[in-house]
Amino acid sequence: MSQASIQQQNDHRKKLISIIMNKGSGHRTPEAEPIHELLVNYFTKHGFDVQLHLAEQPHDLTRMTQKAVAQHQQRSGVIVAAGGDGTLNTVAQILLHGSIPMGIIPLGTFNYVARALDIPLAPLDAAHVIVQGIQSAIHVGCVNQYIYLNNASIGLYPRMIEQREQDNSRFGRFRAVAMLSGFAVLMREHQKLKLKLSVDGQIEPIESPLVFFGNNQLQLQDFKLELAECAAQGKLAAVAITEVTRFQMLTLIARLQLGTFEQAPEVTAFCAEQIRIDSKARQMKVAIDGEIIQVKTPLHFSVAQDALLVIIPEHKAQLKK
Structure with a gap:
């Protein structure tokens, strides 16, 4: 040989x-x-x-x-x-x-x-x-044929990402740029989306400039959301806000820092197995893990439990047992 x-x-x-x-x-x-x-x-x-x-x-x-x-x-x-x-x-x-x-x-x-x-x-x-490290299976969020590891959202969040990418190209890819860019978008006037949500089969009409789905427990904890526990259990964790003024938006941002965001009257939180979003629009911009994708409606959200094998530190694997 x-x-x-x-x-x-x-x-x-x-x-x-x-x-x-x-x-x-x-x-x-x-x-x-x-x-x-x-x-x-x-x-x-x-x-x-x-x-x-x-x-x-x-x-x-x-x-x-x-x-x-x-x-x-x-x-x-x-x-x-x-x-x-x-x-x-x-x-x-x-x-x-x-x-x-x-x-x-x-x-x-x-x-x-x-x-x-x-x-x-x-x-x-x-x-x-x-x-x-050790192999471990993690939960993955799903919207139609796409997955999200961190979050998926419609309305304001896709606009924030689009603006962030423009600002990143001008000023560089830094956290401070991303945060200031997002804040600027939040302070503008926003068009509300007329949607029909089916939450585990229960219909809930809603008019909202933002519907946000989180899959990453740490990110939800950083936002000081109690829904972090919902995501940890392998369920859909979602929030929607009603149409708000600039002052109300500032109040919501303050509530995020204080950990009382979900208790605000302008906020509706969901912890569910399945959520379907219907809209008159044939497709919607969906922000999926920081990327903007045009997705055909209706939007079907769910969680694929233990669906992705990843290599994690041994100590983290011990904590999951």
Whole structure:
């Protein structure tokens, strides 16, 4: 047998790690080494056969993940999503209900998914979790054919994201820019949506500028919402607000800080198994994990419980038992 054949056979015995990363992330280490090179070297040193998939454009992520899944059909290993929560969502959409676990290297602005799972934000520390961690199944929110790991919303929130992306392109991708941009949108006049909600079969007509669904318990806790417990139980956690003035909006923002948001008369909270939203519009803009998607109505919201395998720290797995 030739040396090349022996090497190929040895590589095939190794566990396969496929890294899915948006090239536009542009993250570098303090030593100016590109993150993807750092990760490839780290996993290689730990005995893995590493395949790197660098997407030139965000829409390439789906195709690359599908290619990686095909490679993993004959070999055990992990598909690693390296990027922000939007990248994680794209990879998770392909891995949903499958047997291939997803590893997470958080490279975004807020990194709610990683933080909720106690995955370190430093790339090499997160890589260590992928090498030494435990597989665990997590809940995933669903709206029609799409999933959300953090949240999905209609109305104001999609507008906030659109404005945030415009401001990010001007001022840079910083938390302060995102927060100030969102605040500016909230202070404008808003058109209310005329909707019909079916909450576990009970019809509730509503006029609202914002309906928000949260799946990430940590994010809901950051918003000081009691609905965090609802999400932890694998149910739909949602809030809707009525049409409000600028002063009422300021009051609601203050209530968020005080932890009394859900008690405001302008707020309706839902904890349900299924929610359907009907609208006269044939499709609606839905913000899904920070990305804007046009989704045909009616919108069907649900939770797929224990639907996605992820690699989490061993101590986090012990807490879940």
